[in-house]
Amino acid sequence: MNKTIFIAAAFALSATTAMAQNAPAADPAKVDAIIKDMFAKVSPEWQARTNLDETQRVCTDSRNQPNAQQAEAIQKRELATVVQPADGKFLGDWKKGFQVANTGTGGQFSDRPGGPIGANCFACHQMDPKELSYGTLGPSLAGYGKDRNYDPQVIKDTWTKVYNAQAVFACSNMPRFGSMKFLTEAQLKDVMAYLFDKESPVNK
Ligand code: HEC
Structure with missing residues (x-):
């Protein structure tokens, strides 16, 4: 690869990386509406699956980078849903x-x-x-x-x-x-x- 092409390629790559790291300008409400629209014809039971629960909402809004307080709240909330095996045995077949x-x-x-x-x-x-x-x-x-x-x-x-x-x-x-x-x-x-x-x- 000649030097000019190499520099141009490196620049293009860094520009793509920078773009990927920035939050998109799209309005989150519009994105939600488009997703809902895509599933408009499925049963109500399936449609309900496009509603984010509180944990998914925080993870989406923070782009999976919750702050320490949010992370603690998520782990506490999710831990409360864990059910131990009824007979105390963890291993099956x-x-x-x-x-x-x-x-x-x-x-x-x-x-x-x-x-x-x-x-x-x-x-x-x-x-x-x-x-x-x-x-x-x-x-x-x-x-x-x-x-x-x-x-x-x-x-x-x-x-x-x-x-x-x-x-x-x-x-x-x-x-x-x-x-x-x-x-x-x-x-x-x-x-x-x-x-x-x-x-x-x-x-x-
Ligand atoms: C969609 C991808 C995905 C699937 C499917 C998935 N995992 Fe994972 N798992 C991950 C990722 C990412 C991590 C590391 C982050 C974390 O700890 O949550 C992980 C972490 C783990 C860990 C902790 C590993 C450690 O560091 O000790 C265990 C155990 C595990 N997974 C078991 C399972 C089992 C069993 C299944 C199937 C029942 C499963 N995973 C299915 C993505 C997945």
Whole structure:
């Protein structure tokens, strides 16, 4: 690349980066109205999903950068929604947990009615170190239980994390699987077992 082109390319890149970091000039109310309009023809139940709850509103308005006070309020509010397993047992069947982690259907327009509902953990996390296909938005969870010595307190804390990621980290990109009633208690236990069972491929 000759020097002039290089400088021009570098300038274009820095200009794009600067633009991406600035809040857009668009009026948030207009953006909300456009989104609502896009979903105008779906059932009222689906339309309701475009209404942001208080946590989503603060995260949207702060572009996922809540100040310390907002972050504390979010974590407190979200933690209050976490329900511990009724029988006190956090771990189910890791084989079923793999299905939960590896299924990306559920909660979408395109779903087959009555079809499987999964959490698609693999879309954001490495889990089984032998699996080649995974996303990297979240940290690797390979060896998760083993690396933490299967510590009972960590197991308890991870239940909270998977039940409601924002109870631990305000404005996390990770869905609130338990609190949003997306996964059942049994599915949560199974995916927990996928992370913490000694026999799970995650810990091999
Ligand atoms: C849309 C992406 C996304 C999906 C899907 C997702 N996660 Fe996450 N997860 C994240 C991100 C981003 C983080 C790091 C930020 C945070 O801690 O919230 C994270 C953090 C975590 C952590 C804490 C890791 C640590 O540092 O100890 C655990 C455990 C976890 N996820 C488990 C799961 C499980 C289990 C599933 C499926 C049931 C899942 N995640 C699905 C994005 C996701």
